Amino acid sequence: xxxxxxxxxxxxxxxxxxxxxxxxxxxxxxxxxxxxxxxxxxxxxxxxxxxxxxxxxxxxxxxxxxxxxxxxxxxxxxxxxxxxxxxxxxxxxxxxxxxxxxxxxxxxxxxxxxxxxxxxxxxxxxxxxxxxxxxxxxxxxxxxxxxxxxxxxxxxxxxxxxxxxxxxxxxxxxxxxxxxxxxxxxxxxxxxxxxxxxxxxxxxxxxxxxxxxxxxxxxxxxxxxxxxxx
Numbered sequence: 001x002x003x004x005x006x007x008x009x010x011x012x013x014x015x016x017x018x019x020x021x022x023x024x025x026x027x028x029x030x031x032x033x034x035x036x037x038x039x040x041x042x043x044x045x046x047x048x049x050x051x052x053x054x055x056x057x058x059x060x061x062x063x064x065x066x067x068x069x070x071x072x073x074x075x076x077x078x079x080x081x082x083x084x085x086x087x088x089x090x091x092x093x094x095x096x097x098x099x100x101x102x103x104x105x106x107x108x109x110x111x112x113x114x115x116x117x118x119x120x121x122x123x124x125x126x127x128x129x130x131x132x133x134x135x136x137x138x139x140x141x142x143x144x145x146x147x148x149x150x151x152x153x154x155x156x157x158x159x160x161x162x163x164x165x166x167x168x169x170x171x172x173x174x175x176x177x178x179x180x181x182x183x184x185x186x187x188x189x190x191x192x193x194x195x196x197x198x199x200x201x202x203x204x205x206x207x208x209x210x211x212x213x214x215x216x217x218x219x220x221x222x223x224x225x226x227x228x229x230x
Contacts (some may be wrong), residue, residue, distance in 0.1 A: 040107075042110075043107065043109050049121075057124055057125055061084055064084070083131055083209070084131065087127055087131045090127070090215075094120075094124060094153065098160065101164060105164070105168050107167065109163075109164050123153040124153055127149060127150075134209070140202045140205045143205040144201050146209075147194055147197050147198040148194075151194035154190040158183055
């Protein structure tokens with residue numbers, strides 16, 4: 001689009017009348033103002049989109065719970081509620097981490113940040129399927145796949161935080177170094193923790209699921225200054 005503007009300038013600008021030149025200047029000024037506001041508008045739209053998608057994901061998960069029509073099904077019903085609570089707090093923890101990221105250091109997100117955010121939401125959207133799988137068959141294979149989706153979502157969350165903070169990092173070399181180191185450390189930590197939980201789920205899947213619910217609870221209890229990039 002901008003190249004076409006240059007071609008238009010070089011070939012036709014001299015042929016324009018004074019009124020047309022003034023109109024073109026006003027149009028360019030409006031486009032320039034819109035470009036200046038675009039990162040802020042993208043930030044607002046991403047936050048709104050995140051809220052909407054995550055709310056839908058949680059709603060879909062709770063719809064997977066089947067009521068106990070018989071007394072013999074009541075224990076299974078309670079187990080499904082526990083699984084829902086696990087999935088709920090995992091997704092809620094992702095929402096809170098995104099909230100902190102957009103509040104503290106993602107002020108001018110770009111297209112890469114938006115792509116990472118969309119990929120994160122797409123991955124989180126798989127959790128209802130993973131949750132239903134566990135409800136239907138409490139097996140090591142089901143819990144392992146749940147863990148893989150959780151791991152991918154954690155990595156994508158780090159990418160959203162890193163790329164979203166890049167404009168802030170450009171203003172400070174020290175900040176850039178700290179953000180890179182923090183991102184690498186978090187990826188390594190997430191990888192090791194998820195690998196441990198996946199291996200544990202192959203042996204004792206119920207214990208692995210119990211740990212999955214502990215992680216978001218512990219994360220929620222952590223003070224805000226220990227979250228994200230410090």
